[in-house]
Amino acid sequence: MPDYADDAIYVWSITIIGIVLPVLMIGYSLLRVHLSKARLERLQQEEDQA
Amino acid sequence: MLSYLANPLRFMRFSRLAVPICFALGIVMVGWSLYNGLLVVPPDERQGGDLMRAMFTHVPSAWLCMGLYAALAGASFVWYIWRHELADVAARAIAPIGAGYTALCFITGSIWGQKGWGAGWHNLILGDSRLMSVLVLFFLFLGYMALRAALETRQKAARAAAILAMVGIVNVPIIKVSVDMWQTTTIHQPSSVISIGSPEPREEGSGMNPIYLQQLLWGFGGHTLLAAAMVMMLMRSEVYTQQGDRLLARKLEGA
Numbered sequence: 016m017p018d019y020a021d022d023a024i025y026v027w028s029i030t031i032i033g034i035v036l037p038v039l040m041i042g043y044s045l046l047r048v049h050l051s052k053a054r055l056e057r058l059q060q061e062e063d064q065a
Numbered sequence: 066m067l068s069y070l071a072n073p074l075r076f077m078r079f080s081r082l083a084v085p086i087c088f089a090l091g092i093v094m095v096g097w098s099l100y101n102g103l104l105v106v107p108p109d110e111r112q113g114g115d116l117m118r119a120m121f122t123h124v125p126s127a128w129l130c131m132g133l134y135a136a137l138a139g140a141s142f143v144w145y146i147w148r149h150e151l152a153d154v155a156a157r158a159i160a161p162i163g164a165g166y167t168a169l170c171f172i173t174g175s176i177w178g179q180k181g182w183g184a185g186w187h188n189l190i191l192g193d194s195r196l197m198s199v200l201v202l203f204f205l206f207l208g209y210m211a212l213r214a215a216l217e218t219r220q221k222a223a224r225a226a227a228i229l230a231m232v233g234i235v236n237v238p239i240i241k242v243s244v245d246m247w248q249t250t251t252i253h254q255p256s257s258v259i260s261i262g263s264p265e266p267r268e269e270g271s272g273m274n275p276i277y278l279q280q281l282l283w284g285f286g287g288h289t290l291l292a293a294a295m296v297m298m299l300m301r302s303e304v305y306t307q308q309g310d311r312l313l314a315r316k317l318e319g320a
């Protein structure tokens with residue numbers, strides 16, 4: 016790992032936040048699409064059965 | 066291309082393929098930018114030595130939050146003029162991703178400013194034109210989402226939110242020129258890549274070194290692809306939700 020001396024805490028914390036926040040947004044998008052697809056499939060199944 | 070994709074069925078077919086490709090390319094490009102930015106390029110003494118490595122995260126997010134707002138305003142305009150439903154779906158999907166990237170820009174800038182300027186953005190925000198205009202952008206994204214959630218019918222919510230998005234676009238050029246035209250009202254450094262309206266002519270060789278610019282562009286391209294993939298996923302989610310709502314309405318009518 017490179018030694019950034021006094022700057023290390025700033026550089027690494029910015030980089031980690033820069034990775035974590037987009038990953039959280041990706042997770043949110045995946046969850047939203049999963050939930051709405053599951054709801055649609057459930058409703059379609061109910062309609063087919065009726 | 067856009068008119069071809071304006072059909073929801075074609076969009077669903079296209080996005081099923083495009084989402085994983087955008088994700089894969091985006092991750093590779095962001096990874097490449099961070100690898101080079103953190104481990105390969107030499108520190109730039111003009112920009113605080115190793116501290117400048119923060120820009121490979123901060124600058125792409127700053128460019129992207131402005132780009133996403135422009136996309137939100139563009140999609141709102143298309144919906145407002147032509148009432149194209151998929152444009153409204155796109156606008157709705159862009160807002161949370163834009164808010165996320167604006168938050169990322171703010172948080173990383175605050176940490177960078179803590180060391181670089183000796184004060185975090187939270188201490189400076191009221192007196193600084195760049196910081197204030199980015200904060201306004203964040204509230205515009207939040208305001209857009211709140212307005213959509215607050216009104217009772219989808220049409221009313223879409224119309225009010227589209228007007229807000231179109232009016233708010235005036236803030237994007239303000240963010241851009243705030244560091245060049247109003248240098249006395251900001252401690253943020255002037256634009257390093259594209260300078261608009263700067264009162265002082267730029268010195269020879271004061272622009273960004275191409276080895277840094279290259280990594281910034283890789284990062285920006287990668288984050289743009291990731292944001293595109295997320296927006297397409299949220300659009301798919303909205304299409305599923307609307308299809309579900311129609312099924313539910315049919316079921317209730319039949320009951």
